[in-house]
Amino acid sequence: MRRRSLRLCSKQLRLFNFLVMQSGLSLFRHVYRVDMTEQQVPSANNTIKTEDTIQFSDLKLQPKLLQAIERQGYQHPSPIQAQGIPAVLSGHDVMAAAQTGTGKTAGFTLPMLEILSKGQRARGNNVRALVLAPTRELAAQVGASVATYGKELALSYCVAFGGVKINPQMMQLRRGADILVATPGRLMDLYQQNAIKFEQLEMLVLDEADRMLDMGFIHDIRRIIKLLPPKRQNLLYSATFSDEIRDLAKTIVHQPLEISVVPANTTAKTIEQWVYPVDKSRKTALLSHLIKENDWQQVLVFSRTKHGANRIATNLEKRGIHSAAIHGNKSQGARTKALAGFKDGSIKVLVATDIAARGIDIDQLPCVINFDLPNVAEDYVHRIGRTGRAGASGLAISFVTADEAKDLNGIENLIQELLPRQTIAGFEPTNEVAPSTLRAPKKPKKPKKPKAAKAEQPGNTAKQAVKKKPSHAKKAASAPQQGKPQQGKEQGSANKPKGRDGDSAQAKSPARRNNRWRTRRAKTGIS
Structure with a gap:
């Protein structure tokens, strides 16, 4: 009877597990179907809305x-x-x-x-x-x-x-x-x-x-x-x-x-990017030539330094191109006036440093020129991001000398793209810019596991006890130890530093003190 009841219980248990599994699967399918339905049919008319159709x-x-x-x-x-x-x-x-x-x-x-x-x-x-x-x-x-x-x-x-x-x-x-x-x-x-x-x-x-x-x-x-x-x-x-x-x-x-929404350090596809190799002494002349040749009415030029921005704007003014510079040394009134003139078209070229350019928001800015390449490769992405906004087309040109080849290589490896190069007739560089080589992007390092505390590691306590030296016995401890180290429990005490009287610098036990007293009494004849 007992075996029969056990068999019956096992059959009932298997049947119960089977029913639970089936109900669980059906419930899972129902929930999954509801979730997918909610994702695929977010609106009443059962139309799937993407980022292009969302209003x-x-x-x-x-x-x-x-x-x-x-x-x-x-x-x-x-x-x-x-x-x-x-x-x-x-x-x-x-x-x-x-x-x-x-x-x-x-x-x-x-x-x-x-x-x-x-x-x-x-x-x-x-x-x-x-x-x-x-x-x-x-x-x-x-x-x-x-x-x-x-x-x-x-x-x-x-x-x-x-x-x-x-x-x-x-x-x-x-x-x-x-x-x-x-x-x-x-x-x-x-x-x-x-x-x-x-x-x-x-x-x-x-x-x-x-x-x-x-x-x-x-x-x-x-x-x-x-x-x-x-x-x-x-x-x-x-x-x-x-x-x-x-x-x-x-x-x-x-x-x-x-x-x-966008991978890090990527540039907009609507921005056309070019590299113009040129000598450093010819950069201003090339900039003036491009502005007049293409009849650009609004150009944002980036300089690496504040003094460089002032020099570029002054040289362009001498060539008949109305320009202004903005950077941290300019007063707020001068910066506001220059930015307002650039927006209304009275100023054709605005020369800015990386920090001052933050916050320049101009719709349909057609052209950005990197007079100097930035020291930080990520700043290149921020610079050319001033053009090609909201799906509009834009043009980004970088003047590069042979000395800036390393900076250019860093930028191209950051954005994982080799930028096309074009030499302008009449402005051929004396020294060619070295070609860049793309490297595979580095994988992010995995975080290291935290090390166990030193107190928890086996054997650490003993090592620390041996290494500890009392301050009053530093000179004695620095002297080399003679003879072989003792074995067992006495090994630690044998290696310990000695005091002035030759005894261990550690606290003496009462038994050792008594033995010394008996020895002195015997030598002096005291009864």
């Missing part, structure tokens, strides 16, 4: 923002906007890798305006959203984006950066600002003047975080983070997710959604 009206933005977008002539969001706007509206922290010219500014400005428009207004000296930018030009660009899209919203904003008087900015903040766009240095100045409070802060945005680290703002950023309330939404935008950026992100974002 701003699909991103759950209010009508006033949609009207502002329509006035700018945009219908379809860029990839970074299509992915970033819903992520920000969901309330998550976001880390987004976006190159220049991808529409990332509107990608965080639009959802920020949407969220802030539904809350309480900022009180005196308070801000509700803080946007940190590395340069004055970029801060002004973000402020212009806020003004453009938030025109019909009852929100206040303020742009604060150095190089101008601080009092007007303090007066503006006295009434409170829903959005503050600032550079780190000027923000710390305002805080030290008690002109700003963060009691109502809801959002923090770090724009071009990689450039902030390059410019040495890391300490200012860490100090600013400590001043902010812990409960807030954090958005971090960078050209790449380097190790330094990820280390910074650990102190800012919490369980972020990572968005990367």
Whole structure:
């Protein structure tokens, strides 16, 4: 009977497992089918929407923002906007890798305006959203984006950066600002003047975080983070997710959604890139020749140094080409005037350094020229990203001397592309530029396993005990030991340093002290 009951139980158990497995599989198939259906049929008319067919009206933005977008002539969001706007509206922290010219500014400005428009207004000296930018030009660009899209919203904003008087900015903040766009240095100045409070802060945005680290703002950023309330939404935008950026992100974002729509260090396909070999002394003449020959009306020229930018602009002016230079040594008024003249066409050539060019946002900029190759290969991608924006065609030309062959090789290996070369008649170089060689991209290194603590490793305690030497016996310990080391337990004591009287420098036991006392008594005859 017992065997029969056991057989029956085993049959029932197998039948039960079979039924559970079948029901589990059917449930899995049902869930999988539902998930796939939801992904493939996101709209009521069962049409699959891709990034090319998604419109701003699909991103759950209010009508006033949609009207502002329509006035700018945009219908379809860029990839970074299509992915970033819903992520920000969901309330998550976001880390987004976006190159220049991808529409990332509107990608965080639009959802920020949407969220802030539904809350309480900022009180005196308070801000509700803080946007940190590395340069004055970029801060002004973000402020212009806020003004453009938030025109019909009852929100206040303020742009604060150095190089101008601080009092007007303090007066503006006295009434409170829903959005503050600032550079780190000027923000710390305002805080030290008690002109700003963060009691109502809801959002923090770090724009071009990689450039902030390059410019040495890391300490200012860490100090600013400590001043902010812990409960807030954090958005971090960078050209790449380097190790330094990820280390910074650990102190800012919490369980972020990572968005990367374009592989790192890639250039837009709409940009035509050329390398013109030329001698250094002939670069200015070649630049003037190209501008006049092609009748270019708007050219952005990059110089490696501030003095070089001034020299290029001066030489072009002497050749009858209206030019201006912008860099860190220029006053904010001069930089603003030069940029405004370049946009309205009164200035044909704008010569800029890498840092000053951050924030230059000009639609349909036809041509970018690298008068000098950048020291950092990644800056090449940022430079030529000023042209070919929003799907428009662009032209990027680099003047390269024989001494810059190594820099050119680094750039071509970064973008994994050999750039076509063309020699202009009449400007043939004396020394040829060495050909470049593409190397296979390096694989990212795997993180090393943490080493076990020394105290936990076997045998370490004994080794440390032998190596430890008392301070009062250093001279004796430095002398070489004679004879063979003792075996067993006495080996350690034999190798220990000796004191002045020849005994061990370690604490003496009572038994040894008694033996010494008996020996002395015997020698002196004391009973």
